[in-house]
Amino acid sequence: MKSVLVIGSARSGTAVSKLLLKKGFEVYLTDSGIVSNKEELETLGVKVYDEGHPDTLKEINYEFVVKNPGIPYTVAFIDYFVKQGSKIYTEIEVASWYAKEFHYGAITGTNGKTTTVSILYALLKKHGTSYVAGNIGIPLSEVVLEHEKEDANIALELSNFQLLGMESFKPKVSVVTNLAPDHLDYMKDLDAYYESKMKIYRNTDQEDYFLRNIDDEEIMKYAKNIPCKIIDYSLEKKADLYLKDNLVYYKDTYLFDIKTLKLVGKHNISNSMVAACMAYLLGVSIEEIQIGLHEFTSVEHRLEYVGEKDRIRFFNDSKATNAEAVVPALESFDKNIILLAGGYDKKLSFDILKPYDNRVKCCFSFGETKKEFKNIFSHVEELDTMEEAFDKAVQLAKPGDVILLSPACASYDQFTSYEQRGKIFKEYVYSYLNGGR
Known part of the structure; x- marks a missing residue:
């Protein structure tokens, strides 16, 4: 029996372990923390080592290693297998080996991924399986385990x-929505980060399609040697997929009227164009x-409308974990934005937000980066926590204002994830709307 090592449990590690067991592998799973479902996995036959990575695991000859994507290759235990020349895959790569009748619409990019994939899924559901x-947040291995034989x-x-x-x-169809600096705490440099995105089309051929955003200078610089059919798209220029008089066309085929969209913001027109074209293909x-586009409303934590009171509107954009992701949110409102921003310091610049100073009534900054916004906006008040920032925002707000959580930072200084941060923000809003704050 061939052995495999899964590093990092979480949801994807658990799912790929179960899938590999089903495929006849001897599975070793290790995690630096506690594996909460250890008993379940061991009952199934997985050999689980948690609260650290024992050296005995290095003595086993593995067919390959499956690494949780969030663990850097530079971590000592991972680096050992890198230097040994071991094959190191992600859960998605492994899962894709086994579902031969799956057709993928694959989406990457610095920003807009979750919204675009959510729209695409909504459209695909209209058509069939x-x-x-x-x-x-859903491991591909889970889908394969339950639906491997389906088309x-x-x-x-x-x-x-x-x-x-x-x-x-x-x-079958892929896209890089945009490129902007991010994850420099993980990647060697910006060039390596941008190059990594282009791996999405590496294995495609002339039966496949890549949607290329010609409005993005960095994509045009890095998207080279594309082996599949290229579909150029633009909000501003004539392209294969384009916008004209509020109507979106793929070549000569009319797709939809942007006036029917319920999503706000120019960026969501682009996201909808991409999703519509991918669905069509x-x-x-x-x-x-x-x-499907007319029915689609919003994605949780991505410029999500939460509620309104006394003509003060609340939006949760917790998924905006870098400055570039905040820009579309600021562009969605002309003025009177009360911005809540700050969080874990990824050592990224916020300068790209300076041109929107005239739209920001006040920025209440919080967390590790709270001092970083004083040179970005004219009106800034530094606070320790998001709760303090929210309370100050409510005190300042007048009818017609927008209170916007769009942090421009990761959440890890005070929260476990951007999802938790967004849910807590919404709890503050609901409490306020019901007279509780």
Whole structure:
């Protein structure tokens, strides 16, 4: 029996361990923390080592290693296998080996991934059997375990961490939505980060499609030697996929009218264009696309409308974990924005936000980066926590104002994830709307 090592449990580690067991491998799973479902996995036959990585695991000859994408290759235990020349894959790469009738619409990029993949999934569901997986929080291995034999379309969100561990993954349609500085605490440099995104089309051929955003200078610089069919798209220029008089066309085919969209912001027009074209190429009809786009409202934590009181509106944009992700939110409102920003310091610049100073009534900054916004906006008040920032924002707000959580930072200084941060923000809002604050 061939052995495999899974490093990092979480949801994806658990799922890929179960899948590999089913495929006849001897599975070793190790985690630096406590594996909460250890008893369940051991009952199934997984050999679990938690609260550290014992050296005895290095003595076993593995067919390959599956690494949680969030663990850097520079961690000592991982680095040992890198230096040994071991094959190191991600969970998605492994899962893709086994579902031969899955057709992937794969989406990566610095910003807009989750919204675009959520729209794509909504459109694919209108047509037939489809699933959503990947960086959005659902391991592909879970989908494969339950639906391996099905002929299905998959809306798949990919981080660059996941793409680093891809060897044979081949999407039918793929896109890099945009490129902006991020994850410099993980990647060697910005060039390495941008190059990692381009791995999404590495294994494609002339039966596949890559959507290229010609409005993004960095994509045009890095998207080279593309082996599949290229579909250029633009909000501003004539392209294969384009916007004209509020109507979106793919070549000569009319897809939809942007006036029917319920999403706000120019960036969401682009996200909808991409999702619609990808769905069309995966077999969804024009009518199904138009119905799906009209029905789609929002993605949780991504410029999500939370509520309104006394003509003060609240939006949760907790997924904006870098400055570039905040720009679309600021562009969605002309003025009177009360911005809540700050969090874990990824050593990124916020200068790109300076041109929006005239739209920001006040920025209440919090967390590790609270001092970093004083040179970005004219009106800034530094606070320790998001709760303090929220309370100050409510005190300042007048009818017509927008209170916007769009942190421009990761959450790890005070929260376990951007999801937790967003949910807590919404709890503050609901409490305020019900007279509790």
